[in-house]
Amino acid sequence: MTPSLLATSYLGAGVLFILSLKGLSHPETARRGNMFGAIGMLLAVLAVAVQARLVTSPLLIGSVLAAALVGAAVAARVAMTSMPQLVAILHSFVGAAAVLVGISNQLEPAAILTGAEKTIHDLETSLGVFIGALTFTGSVIAWGKLQGVIRSKPLLLPGRHLFNLALILACAGLIWVVMGGGPRALPALLILMGISGLIGIHVVMAIGGADMPVVVSMLNSYSGWAASAAGFMLSNDLLIITGALVGSSGAILSYIMCKAMNRSFVSVILGGFGAEEGAAPALAAGAQGDPIATTAEDVVEALLEAQSVIIVPGYGMAVAQAQHPVREIVDVLRKRGTQVRFAIHPVAGRLPGHMNVLLAEANLPYDIVLEMDEINPDFASTDVVLVIGANDIVNPSALDDPSSPIAGMPVLPAWEAESCIVFKRGRGAGYAGVENPLFLKPNTRMLYGDAKVSAEAIVRLLK
């Protein structure tokens, strides 16, 4: 294959990748977009296989087939509630692959370089390894936290900022050594890998469960930058382009998530949210009292009288797997002519857009699932709001209590509706550890118990 032909295949693949992301602007075009992405990937892999004379290599075919089978099996089996874990572990693979490619390239450089080119190449290699290792360990920890293998509470070591700083300085020093070349370069690269892996572990360990959407998007971004760095190292434009696309995608998602929590990116990454403030949650003045409990019977009565209903799902719905009985509630109500809609907060769940996927899985049409901006004005004119397993995203103190740890975070004003019913497992505070005055509002009723059991009880009574 000529170099020009290879370059044009890269160009084609790059354009197809852009189209595949572009397709996601609407559910109608998204599937076609995904196909574009897959075709682009096939094109790129085939072109490189021809170029590297690997088309008939049993090693390549065998490993690709085996890995593709594993990937397909995982993709077919994974529960939609476990999507955050899957995404996190896939990030770790990209990180690991970037590290492997970087070290392999250091062992066996493709071309002999000299002077400034050599220095830059070494810098690219070490950056790729640095970001890759950080992504790998960070994603594995994120996976563990999401999976529940590791405690989701933030782990806060004393002097952790100084510790991080020291590690980063050490990495910078090691990169310097790698750039110096010679026999010390390889060991330095390996130590760099170890230390940046430690940074990844330490940073993600310090981040609490509620900040997981930001962390996962951030790691998404890093996995892209790692691929980009590998592209620079190998002088491969396709890797650079793809890495940049993925990197900016993750960065924008992180930005959106941070905005939705009214927190700066830096404060999320430095970690510790929900630990210091959460220790002594202060109740807003005048909000004392006990939440009023209700029963499934009363909820059904309220639902049957309502003209319009908004459902606010949160991570609790995913944990309880309540989306299917909720779908049945919606079906019954919609058949009766009640207007039912879902309100999705950008940080509901553990992954950007997680709730949308769960509701889609439960066979709910996407046009009744609305974003916060679209539906917030309608709460005031709604009869019943069902809050299912959500807490901080419907907390009024974000708006009216400047001393609240979540002050200024945009929230869904569930309290503006005629009545608000909160499905809640127990009486504790939310992930951010903040008390929720919504539960004490006069028009709020609490339906305690597992969200799935409660929803199923309501379905039975409705039918």
Add this chain to the structure above:
Amino acid sequence: MNVGVSRETYPGERRVAATPDSVKKLVKLGFGVVVETDAGLAAGFDDASYIAAGATVADRAAAWGCEVVAKVRPPDAAEAGRLSPGQTLVSFLYPAFNTELIRTLAQRGVNALGMDQVPRTTRAQKVDALSSMGNLAGYRAVIEAVNVMQRPLRGQSTAAGKIAPCKVLVIGAGVAGLSAIGAARALGAIVRAFDTRPAAREQVTSMGAEFLEVQIAEDGTGTGGYAKEMSPAFIAAEMELFAAQAREVDIIVTTALIPGKRAPVLITAEMVASMKRGSVVVDLAAEQQGNCALTVPGQAVHVNGVTVVGYTDLASRMAQQASTLYATNIVHLLGEMGGADKFELSETNDIVWPMTVVRAGEIVWPKPPREEAQVPATAHPAKARIYSEQHGPPAAPKLSQGSRWGMLVTGLALLGIGISAPPTFLTHFTVFVLACFIGYQVIWSVTPALHTPLMSVTNAISGIIVIGGMFQVGGGGAARILGVAAILLATINIAGGFLVTQRMLRMFHR
């Protein structure tokens, strides 16, 4: 500390600034309450019920001698003359129109808080008397119109023939306008509404009315949830629209106010003349000279069979409910000022300070304009935007100090790279930077509902690192093994990512 509740002396005013319920709340805040004899009689609250709630009923002098005096209408000259330094007056003041009164209040050395000066913020809603009164006035406007109309609003087919549904035009979709829309809809009318603020559109449509538009794009959003004055071209187009609508509709409700100014004339005499006989115009802006050229404030006039209702006491016509809401606004305000124990007029309080017109004899109105922190929205102020409809971050009109430094640093960095880096690197660097920009543009267009598929598909395409592994397999020894491992991991990503994305996207359906 006592709160005096004055009886209203303005002709036809039936409201009162405290109800037995609000008295109980004031007592809970630590205040003593002195209610003037018969203050609540017109609103349906007799003196006995105030006494039962814990208030003292006394004569006018006693009520006006309290530390805090609460009333509804702005005080007249005689009432203002009763005040002395140290007292705090809380009532509607309309300082833009009542300069004489404000000067008198300043001379008396009192504090005066205008219930019409409540800032339009989420937190201040509980005190917002203009909204609570506007809400009732909008409802009442429709009721007054129906009262004059000689036909029902709801369409019906009967054995004796068809009753056509009434068509209602509401101009200005603020609190009063939206309330009028709701009332007219509930009575079965076909409702159209017009507002110069684009944000009003979804509020109007959510109430079940049709949103009328002119063909000129101009944003009429002013400060504090009000509209601003529009350009002549816009006004001409707007008048044309109203003229066309006037020939068609049966009821026009106008609610267009510009703070501190005469209300704009939107319905001319010719338009009224072109309306069907038996039609009604209800002018909620009558107190500020009216949106209709023929409005006579305080009266209903008949012109060519069309009734122009200019009552200025619509809220007062539902005095009981209006008083209850107003009294609650007062309670919230006094609570915001610290209750009886910590009562103070603090400059740092973001509700109390903007309302303060006179402080200790000094006129502190109008306040210097300041940056509005919140997006004002009349009926739904809780709305908070994360990012715009186009999913783009709002463009900054001017470069901030920070971004100027940022550009400088970027420029210097580019210079440094240009001097030291080899050309091959720069080719790749160009590709990289441009790809970042493309990524930025493309990702903002992704709908938030598909953010999870976005992550899984980016997972899949970042598996492109597989080609890095493939180039390394060609080597030997350890490099080869590492290359194969990279291929394995990356391929799991590619296959898993694309397939799980496909599986997810299949679930999304309309």
